[in-house]
Amino acid sequence: MDTMRDRLAPVLTRLLDEDPRVAVVLAEIGKDGFTEAMRDHPDRVINVGIREQLLVGAGAGLALAGLRPVVHTFASFLVERPFEQIKLDFGHQGVGGVLVSAAASYDWPAGGFTHMSPGDVALLDTLDGWTVHVPGHPDEAEALLRHAVAAGDDKVYVRLSVQANEQALAVDGARFLPVREGRSGVVVAVGPMLDQVLAATEGLDVSVLYATTVRPFDEEALRRAVGAGPSADVVIVEPYLAGTSTSAVNDALADLPHRVLGLGVGRRELRRYGTVEEHTAAHGLDAASLRGRITGFLGERTRAGVVS
Structure with missing residues (x-):
């Protein structure tokens, strides 16, 4: 299977051909995929070199000129370094404009901590009005990229990753999708966490929601999954900083007694390069670790057929 980022240049190249408003701004990273597009649209495909503040500033300048800019580099260089x-x-x-990142939280461990950005979504949460897409499969990435570019003049962040689920679902850039139904709690799996969550909750009496658009947060879907019970237990599993969306869950259920557990990437820096899989396990995001953490929070009543 190709990666989400493998879809980026072909999709944007087609959009450049189809829509004269679309522009692409690069900071050296990823430029090889746009060789043909640079030749065909030299005024709308711009490589600023390794100058990330200029990358974002140039994108905003194109937006001021009436274009729809798509700005791309690694997440740590796209969100953290040029945050101002x-x-x-x-x-x-x-x-x-559309910010499209790569490398995610720890997709390239050999690059070290400078190339990791588990805090990107939390950082964007300090700003107003950003839509955030977190696809879990290359097909979903392609659909959400097109959705983001077509989203008028909205501010959109698309977070690409080498981690992916085996199957794509029909995402629409707005709603959470119900994947399983249960009575003893709700687990929200964000983007590439779905397969791990499904394996972790196999045989448990819990509902699973799949989220690929996390901002705005789909409060209605969560409330439907929680149902009309006297209280609610929710676990949200995110491929970035743990707890990023716990406040969104709290807001959605503000009028209901509830508990929420936010699972994701820990704050402690893992100083050994390792592999993506080793980082996933070290942060407790592999299926076996998730099962223990989910059942520990929800209790024995999560076993299928057991209702307390």
Whole structure:
């Protein structure tokens, strides 16, 4: 299976051909995929070199000129390093664009901590009005990229990863999808966490929701999954900083007694390079670890057929 990022250049190249408003801004990373597009659209495919603040500023400038900019590099260089430019050049100036990241939380362990960005979504949460897509499969990435570019002048972040689920689902850029139904709690699996969550909850009496658009947060889907019970237990499993969306869950269930457990990437830096799989296990996001953490939180009543 190809990766989400493998879809980026072909999809954007087609969009450049189809829509004269689309522009692409790169900071050296990923430029080889746009060789043909640079030749065909030299005024709308711009490589600024390794200058990430300029990358974001140039994208915002194109938006001010009426274009729909798509800005791409690794997440740590796209969100963390030029955060001031995101805040001011896009937010303060009131323009929109599409930020598309790669490398996610720890997709390239050999690159070290400089190339890891588990806090990107939490950081964007400090700003107003950003839509955040977290696809879990290359097909979903392609669909959400097209959705993001077509989203008028909105501010959109698309988080690509080498981690992926085996099967794509029909995502629409808005709703959470119900995958399983149960009575003893709700587990929300974000993007590439779905397969691990499904394996972890096999045989448990819990509902599973699949989320690929986490901002805005689909409060209605969560409330439907919780149902009309006297209280609610929710676990959210995210491929970035643990607890990023616990406040969103709390807001959705503000009028109901509830408990929420946020699972994701820990704050402690793992200083050995290792592999993606080793980082996943070390952060407790593999299926076996998730099962223990989920059942520990929800209790024995999660076993299928057991109702307390």
